[in-house]
Amino acid sequence: MGQIRLTGNPEIAVTVRRSARARRLSLRISQLDGRVTLTLPRAVPEAEGRAFLRSKEAWLRRHLENQGAPVPVGLGTRIPLEGALHEIVAGTGRSVTRGDGVLCVPGDPDRAAARLQGYLRTLARDRLAAASDVYSAKLGKPYTRLTLRDTRSRWGSCTSDGGLMYSWRLILGHPEVLDYVAAHEVAHLRHMNHSDRFWAEVERLYGDWRAPRKWLRDHGNELHRYRFD
Known part of the structure; x- marks a missing residue:
């Protein structure tokens, strides 16, 4: 395993993986966290891999942009729960409760994300x-x-x-x-x-x-x- 830094705005870190079973170069973007992996057949030189990566740069940047930016969770944020969006609002009592399109989180607003994650x-x-x-x-x-x-x-x-x-x-x-x-x-x-x-x-x-x-x-x-x- 190695890594290539694709310069630009933003810079993209690409993990390089050698595979004895691979028959061709391939580029993969993880659907979970956006990590980029370049797989090289054992006999392919890294320079050829870098050239391949550059040829796919526009495609790569377009797909990474489509994945969206991180969303910090707190009061006022809308998050999905069981496939439906819910707004996080201040609640009362001791426990997080679920209403019609809302998640009510009691206590210190600075602790809302942690309490909600527990729920x-x-x-x-x-x-x-x-x-x-x-x-x-x-x-x-x-x-x-x-x-x-x-x-x-x-x-x-x-x-x-x-x-x-x-x-x-x-x-x-x-x-x-x-x-x-x-x-x-x-x-x-x-x-x-x-x-x-x-x-x-x-x-x-x-x-x-x-x-x-x-x-x-x-x-x-x-x-x-x-x-x-």
Whole structure:
């Protein structure tokens, strides 16, 4: 792994990856966090990779601009929750509450983002545990544990000992997308690969998975725009 800095306004950091299996140069923008990766076949010199990168610069900048700027979360911000926009407003009492198109956050406004993140993580755990329970029962194979992270490389994962991990930001997206990711990871309890048998299992558990998978590819990066720090 190496890195190339593509000069300009703004400067773009590009991770360079060598691959013995790659047959051609390829350029990829992560739909999760906008990271750019240039893959070079083993025999291709780095100078050729730099020339390829320059030839794709206009395309690259256009796609990065379309991903949107970060959104700091606080009172007055509008964020998606289960696919619908909600405005963050000052609340009363001890807990975050959800109303018609609003999220009411009590307490110190400077702590609103942190309190809201806690609420969203709890809600995400409830939804993902419920979905995972349904799909693992349908599969006939239990999972061993469920953890949440703010992952930037994947929406979920399944370990060989049956542990499921999910990004809590799935709660921001449409419910069917969250359900699809749960079915996808539960299917890995039986097939630790992405073979045809695996995708057939996902379809048996969830149904037609193509639309939510495409939504994640096209719009998943938008869920990472919202900054709670």
